Amino acid sequence: MLRALSPLPGGAPTFGGRISVSGRVGFLIGERESVEIKPRGYSSSRRALMKSADFSEDSGGVLELHSTSVPLSNGEIFTVSGDPALSSGEFSNAVGSSLFKTWLKNMQSDSGLLSGGHMSLKHVHIQGLDMFGSRLGFVKFKADVIDNETGQKVPGIVFSRGPAVAVLIILKSGGKDFVVLTEQARVPVGRVILELPAGMLDDDGDDVVGTAVREVEEETGISLSLADMINLTALLDPATGCKIFPSPGGCDEEISLLLYKGNVDEGVIRSLRGKQMGLRDHGELIKVHVIPYQKLWRTTADAKVLAAIALYEMAKRDGLLPT
Secondary structure: OOEEOOOOOOOOOOEEEEEEOOOOEEEEEOOOEEEEEOOOOHHHHHHHHHHHOOOOOOOOOEEEEEEEEEEOOOOOEEEEEEOOOOOHHHHHHHHOOHHHHHHHHHHHOOOOOOHHHOEEEEEEEEEEEEEEOOEEEEEEEEEEEEEOOOOOEEOOEEEEOOEEEEEEEEEEEOOEEEEEEEEEEEHHHOEEEEEOOEEEOOOOOOOHHHHHHHHHHHHHOOOOOHHHOEEOHHHOOHHHOOOEOOOOOOEOOEEEEEEEEEEOOHHHHHHHOOOEEOOHHHOOOEEEEEEEHHHHHHHOOOHHHHHHHHHHHHHHHOOOOOO
């Protein structure tokens, strides 16, 4: 039997099945039906069964399945399921998060994949999530998006982390331009990377400049004025969304790139080099570097740096920056 869990935002109920694995295993069909099978030699093949069924078992020997239906603006409905390893609260948190809502909004926008009726969203499976304390940080899911002309699925594995901001800081000193970078250990690529000061935006994602100023101070110790910040990505054609997408094949991250230019004496440059910064209790182990601007493009492979250089140079060429 299935039990109704707390409704998700929008009023759509979530149905979860709690299925004991002590003797029988139940499989969810659709949203409201279940069948039970008793596997032969279950005690010896339990792990293999769980693996083949893509199920997880919690410490209480109980599996929990999650499913809900979500309406789209075009009147179509798609289903959302959740990995059995997720609790009902985690599943509801993921589907009701600003990350998932923003992704769905983008899908349905005028330039989204679902506009024009060329593609259809049939199903989303929530695979996992990561929490930053009490705040949802990342959501991993797989979306079944169908090309209506060919009937084929479009690659739809999504690592959702939301909007972020980075700042190109150019400091003029002694007649030369320098750029402030941060050195951080990046486990996903297994390397230490030199990159622009950057950070994730809060759930509302509106305070781009304020977030940029705060992140710069946390990561470098430099206090910038809001009024002196220039949004380089805002200079892009509006059709682009005025953001950059560093890895759109697997991640929804969209980054606003800002520019700050200032004049400092040589003592400031010396004091910044090698400075240890970051929120240590958050695992941020940051070392500050100051690089001559002319050498910047060959110094790091950070996509944020290279994109910021391109935007800065093109904006200068076209006279779009204040003199």
